[in-house]
Amino acid sequence: MADKDYILNISDRRPTGKYITPILKGLGYTLKNFFSKPITIKYPTERREVSDRWRGLHRLKVDDRGALKCVACGLCAKICPPKAITIVPYEEAGETRYPKEFVIDELRCIFCGFCQEACPKDAIELTKVYDFVDYKREDFIFDIEKLKTPEKYIFNGK
């Protein structure tokens, strides 16, 4: 592309003497827009579909019996770049190991999804929930109970 194609010569900007038609054209254009369908959506009652690979709020998955799949191996906490995961494991001799405490600080989390990648038991996943809001910082520290039901924290406009 030659220079003259995108550098506007100042002489091109001089008034052309045409005023009425451009004004009417402009009014017509805005009126057409007024009667066409808005391209924005009525969030939060309507929401855009996000990608299946969306990385939002975490969910701790449960198995058929309703117990956490997590075995508190600590791999996710280990790989987490901002160290957002804190795990306190619990194990009785001969029993299954499970996390006594599993806390994710959602304000520290950068939603990289490494925890999901690292987990050997497929026990943690990132959901599509992206608009969770609250009033206090403490409310963003998610424990096991909150992590089981991330859908509860979808913003509903209240």
Next chain:
Amino acid sequence: MLEFMTILIIKTLVAFTVSLLIVAYSTWIERKVLGHVQLRHGPRRVGFHGLLQPIADGIKGFFKEELIPDNADKPLFLLAPIISIGAAVTLIVIVPFGDKITIMGHEITLYLTDLDVGILFVLGISTIGSYGGILGGWSSGNKYGVIGGLRGSAQMISYELSLALAVIAVVMVSGSLSLIDIVNSQTGLWNIVKQPFAFVLFIICGLAELNRTPFDMPEAEAELACGFNVEYSSMKFALFFMAEYCHMFVFAALVTTLFLGGWHGPFIDGPHWFFLKCFVIIFFCVWERSTFPRLRYDQVMSFGWKILLPFGLLNILLTGLWMLIFNM
């Protein structure tokens, strides 16, 4: 006498309530229409399609913090919004909503007063209203405010002149200064047909007087950070805002009265035609706002003085010639 007073008081209350409701809801119309022109939805969370939004905004205005800058000229700073809204609301007095009707044996006129010099009264009071903006900008001790106020006064003087010229042409064909007589003179043929140039002139100058885009010099957001009302907060800001929309309603009412035949219309004459026409004009004000960018200050001035003023004078001359030749 007592009966007369009662009717007058009720009429005043009704007229002001209706007018101020229209004023409040023209902010809703503005936001909604602007939204849809920009392919958005506009307000829709408060009430059905955001219908309670003006009320919510008003309540919010009351609860906001009042700020008075240290180097403001306090008495004037407090007076400015009052002048603004006072003048704007006073103008409602002359708005002719409709003709005489008879309710329960009483003959009631659907306007508050029929001033013999109605249109002069409008021009005078609306100029006083512009003092509000000028004083507000000047007294707030803010350079953006001062520049906004100065621009406002310059623009007001320039465009008031051409506005008056447009009005004179209408007065010539109608033969009266009273708004009621002007409406009645348009029974068969609206003034927009008799005076198309004056109509265009009136619309352009009216928009300039209203400080609406493309003539929003006094409050050019991008250059002046909102201009004359930059230091105002809370209800004082809301008063300026209301004054602006009140002026818009009065402007719509004036265009209806002077050019669109007031309450006359096909089928049944009556206030519904008046309100319909007002709505169309208010819609136009918003529509053109969403279309045009702001003009440069010197363009506004030279447009006013070099084009509109000669145009207005020529229009008066031609109207005079026309009336002379056809002996109207």
